[in-house]
Amino acid sequence: MADLNDDNARERLLNAGRYLFLRQEYHRVSIRRLAERAEVNSAMIAYYFGDKNGLFQAVLLSYIDPMRNAMLERLVQTPELTYAELFRYFFRYAPRDLMRLIIRNALFEPDEHWRWILDKLLRPLLTEVEQRFGRVLPEGPLQRPEQARLALQSLLVFPILGQTLLESVRGAPMDDTFFDDLADYFGLLLDRAFAPETDQ
Amino acid sequence: MADLNDDNARERLLNAGRYLFLRQEYHRVSIRRLAERAEVNSAMIAYYFGDKNGLFQAVLLSYIDPMRNAMLERLVQTPELTYAELFRYFFRYAPRDLMRLIIRNALFEPDEHWRWILDKLLRPLLTEVEQRFGRVLPEGPLQRPEQARLALQSLLVFPILGQTLLESVRGAPMDDTFFDDLADYFGLLLDRAFAPETDQ
DNA sequence: AGTCGCGTTAATCAATCGATTAATGTGGAG
DNA sequence: CTCCACATTAATCGATTGATTAACGCGACT
Structure with a gap:
């Protein structure tokens, strides 16, 4: 030790x-x-x-493995996840700083660290999570996997990514209570949207 | 001239x-x-x-007025907007480069240009758009303005903001067809989620 | 012709950047 | 004690950064 x-x-x-x-x-x-x-x-x-880039990549690597393990471990404990639970879990335990770091250094400077981050860090994690916890939408017009995934990603990532922005706009910090409420709200929203067709 | x-x-x-x-x-x-x-x-x-910062701010200012005018002019022509129309309009005509510029230079470096961008550019535009086109949600558990606004913002902004990221992940460019489909899908999603209560 | 002011240029400033080098410290094995 | 591999230091490299300066070109006006 x-x-x-x-x-x-x-x-x-x-x-x-x-x-x-x-x-x-x-x-x-x-x-x-x-x-x-x-x-x-x-x-x-x-x-x-x-060099400096080597330290940068070492920092990213030091984050990614504990994150993957923690996410999978927690998700495994609740394999049948409601949307509200998924939002609540993600808003609470997602490493927000790491998300912002990746976005800042990869999304907007795609020619530098981007390819490395995507191939080494992001894609394996995304595919692994998706394989384990892919949900099957009920029949209906909303059963389009790519669009559904993008909607889910938007609702999951944007509130975390834009936390600083949103706090400045609303003038108050977004504490855990806010995110819990938001998780319930988003969960209800998706439950209603993705609910099986009733009639007509 | x-x-x-x-x-x-x-x-x-x-x-x-x-x-x-x-x-x-x-x-x-x-x-x-x-x-x-x-x-x-x-x-x-x-x-x-x-100095350099003066040029940067001048560049931002040169963008913001035409953007506000264009957005309001187009939105005024269709005051009763469906969600699908709103998404379609936004995905087509929102100045994506400017959005990324603002996010990149303000969201992640809040101590530098952030306060200026927020006060001078962003807040006036947001409040003006909201005042003119605020929608009233039907009765029900989803009638919570702040959470509803955040859901809408997430679905509007994230696909544009993360276009580069998403294109790398899916391996194909997101052309206008993709965004039109996405607009219809998101519109349908919100229509279903925000639809008035049926029964039970 | 003179001159005044706006626009422009080349040159240079101190500061900082990422990176490298040679010298030095250190602690344990032989 | 000697030696050697590993760890660390101070110093410096050339390049680039944002910014400033003094000089100059030149058209307009008197």
């Missing part, structure tokens, strides 16, 4: 990267500020990670 | 800013590349806009 503490340069740099890369865009985080926050010489980045 | 052509330095810089700021994050766009693209001396930025 002594090899997991944070008094060695590599771990300290990872922690500094987790802190800084989550809060600022990649090019705004300089090697010197990383080293300064880690209280480590800036050359240690090249020593342990090759 | 001769004062609207693009052979003067100020207009050329605005065009360069429109091009570059839409495609890269603020700090990735250097004064020299702006001047180079505008085929203008880099000192002209300071001359006309004070």
Whole structure:
């Protein structure tokens, strides 16, 4: 357990990267500020990670495995998930900082880290979750998998992604209570929309 | 009309800013590349806009007024909008590049341009659109304005915002046909969810 | 012709960027 | 103690950043 503490340069740099890369865009985080926050010489980045990008990818990798395990473990415990439960779970336990980090550094600069993030991190996780928890919609005009998936993704991701934006607009923070209410609301919305045809 | 052509330095810089700021994050766009693209001396930025940030704000302002006018003009023509029409209109005519620009430079760097963008650009537009086209939901458990608005915003914004991401995941571009289908699907989804209570 | 002001240019500033180097510290094995 | 591999340091590299300056071109007006 002594090899997991944070008094060695590599771990300290990872922690500094987790802190800084989550809060600022990649090019705004300089090697010197990383080293300064880690209280480590800036050359240690090249020593342990090759270059700045190596540290960045190491930070992402250090997030992705615990996230996948945690998500799958929790989801496995409730295999028959209602939409409300799914929203509530996701709003509570999704690593919001990591989501924003990925969006910020990949979605808007697709030529740099994007391909790597997509292939190494995102696609395996998405396919695995989907395989385990794919829902079959009832018969009806809404049974179009791609569109249904996009609707679900929008409702899941946007409130988290735009939390800062939304809090500024509404002038009040979105606490857990708000997200719980939102989860119930979205769950009810999808239940009604995806409900089997009644008549006519 | 001769004062609207693009052979003067100020207009050329605005065009360069429109091009570059839409495609890269603020700090990735250097004064020299702006001047180079505008085929203008880099000192002209300071001359006309004070500094780089002045040019950036001028670029945003040059977008926002035509956008507001275009949106309101088109929306006024169809005051009684179905959800499908609203989605279709938004997916077609919303300035996606500008949306991404605002998100990229404000949502994720709230301490820099964020407050200015929100107060000057976003809030007036949102309140104006909402005042003119606020819909009244039918009675029922889904009549909660804030949550309903957030659901609508999610379905409207996320597909546009994440277009690059989604295209990479699905491996094919999302053309107008896809967005039209998506508009119909989302419209139907909300119609069903927000439909008045039937019985029980 | 003179001159005033707007527009423009080349040159340069200090600061910071990512990266590299050579020298040095350190701690354990032989 | 010696040696060697690993870890760390200070210093510096060339490149680029945003910004500023002094000089200059030039048309308009007197």
